[in-house]
Amino acid sequence: MSVFDHSEFDNHEHVAFYHDKEAGLSAIIAVHNTNLGPALGGCRMWPYINSSEALTDVLRLSKGMTYKSAMANLELGGGKSVIIGDPRKAKTPEMMRAMGRFVDSLGGKYFTAEDSGIAVTDLQAMAKESSYIAGVNARYHYNGEEADGNPAPSTAYGVFVGLRATVEYATGRSLEGVSVAIQGMGHVGYRLAKHLHNAGATLYVTDIYPEGVERAVREFGATAVAPEDIFGLDVDVIAPCALGAAINDESLPMLKAKVIAGAANNQLAREEMGELLREKGILYAPDYVINAGGVIDIFHQRMESSSNEALRDHLDNIGTTLKAIYARSDEEGKATNRVANTMAEERFNAKG
Template identity: 70%
Template sequence: MSVFDHKEFDNHERVSFWHDKASGLQAIIAVHDTHLGPALGGCRMWPYSSSAEALTDVLRLSKGMTYKNAMAELPLGGGKSVIIGDPRQIKTPAMMESMGRFVDSLGGSYFTAEDSGISVDDLHSMAKQSKYIAGINAKYRYDGQPSDGNPAPSTAYGVFVGIQAAVRHAFSSDLNGLTVAIQGLGHVGYRLAEHLHKAGAKLVVADIYRDNTARVEQAFGATVVPAEEITTYPADVLAPCAMGATISEESVNMIQAKVIAGAANNQLSTELIGEQLLDRGVLYAPDYVINAGGVIDIYHQRFDSNPDDLKAHIERIGDNLSAIFTRSANEKMATNRVANLIAEERFKHN
């Protein structure tokens, strides 16, 4: 099947494939749209079951980055890259350097950064071969603490701010005493759990790696449940922070949470799921709006900014979501559709 015929192909400007036999690297870069500026989106390494699965993911993720950067009011387009393989098993510095050459081959139309399975050290290896690697020269964090370059603290804080906005809209309350089910406890999920714990939320968590759940269980008194049960757990808030498409035709009617708000990209398996959530009275925080803290951080680090301006920009995520929720309620339109309309007004008419 041609890429052009793929169900997730959405007039992408470029889809590139890279195979380096020496390092074992198999990777794909998708550039969705560059009308607002060069495409920015992280590099994800994941043990995909097939190259077809990897292609589906990178097409969806790159499109999501176009919408995310537009909604975050950044002069950037959308792109994404994926590496096929288990980062805990086969990742090497040579592979990361090869990935740097791949990024460099696009001549600056695409900048990459950290994402699932990729560390700041990996980015430094890529940067040996390309100047188009972002997130490696961070000077500060939104809270004034020193930064190691990982934008996860900003992503987690933005998701936390977004959950607060969603809870205010859905429950007219704060988080104290509410139950939040977190799916995925990586760089972002763990930090989100910390914010939620400090705000008085009760945590229920799941992750495919036992060491991740044990860490949150010990630090924050979280209840651990099997990964297959977290989506339908009877929580007030469901926070997907792992892979995408977890809200599907199979799961949507079993969800018991009244709010879905998390860090994962492409949480809805199709856009039609948004209408089903609206009909069921479940408030959905569009993923690319709530999880934009990381790209906001990367943007501020590249220019003459400071922790206070970065924090204020991240906190606008809550304002953006509140506006989406209000318009959704007034127009009886799914929140994902409302967000899409606003984003498209920004990048399609520029």
């Protein structure tokens, strides 16, 4: 099948494939739209079943970054890259340097950053081969702590701000006593759990890896849940913080929560899921709006002049943006994901 015929192609500007046999690298870069500026999006390393699955993921993620940057009021376009392989087994410094050469080959059309399976040390290796690597010279931290280039703290804080705003809009409540089920206890999920615990929420957590779950149980008094049971819990909030398509034909009928608000990209298996959630009375926080903290962080690190306070203010605005989406959703009688898409398109198409 041609890339142009792919169901997720959506008029991407540039899709590039790269293979370096010696370094063991098979990777794809997708640039969706650069109307607002150069494309920025993280590099993900994952043991995809095949190249077709990897292509679907990178196309969906790249498009999401266009919408994410637009809704976060950033002068950036959308792109993404994926490396096919198990980051716990296959990753090497040579592979990361080869990935840097791949990014460099696009001549600044695309900047990469950290994502699932990629650490700051990996970006530093890429940066030996390219100047288009973001997140390696961090200066600002939303909470005044030492900045190390990892955008996960800002992502988690932004999701926390957005989740709090969504719960407030849906129920009029604070987070004290609110029950939240978190799917995925990685770098972002764990930090989100910490914010929620400090705000008085009751936590239920799951992950395919036990370490993060055990840590949340130990540190936050969370309840461990089997992965297959997380969406059926009778809780106030479901927070998908793992891979995409968590809200699908199988999980949707199980949902008892009144709010879906999490860090994962592409949480809806299909756009129509937004309408189905609305019909069930579930308020959905559009993923690329609520999880924009990472790209906001990277944007500020690239600015010649910013500050910890400016970064935090930008992250706090995620809650304001979400409430504007919910108000327009109620006014127009449309699903929140559809409203967010329209608002984002109004912004980046205006510069086209």
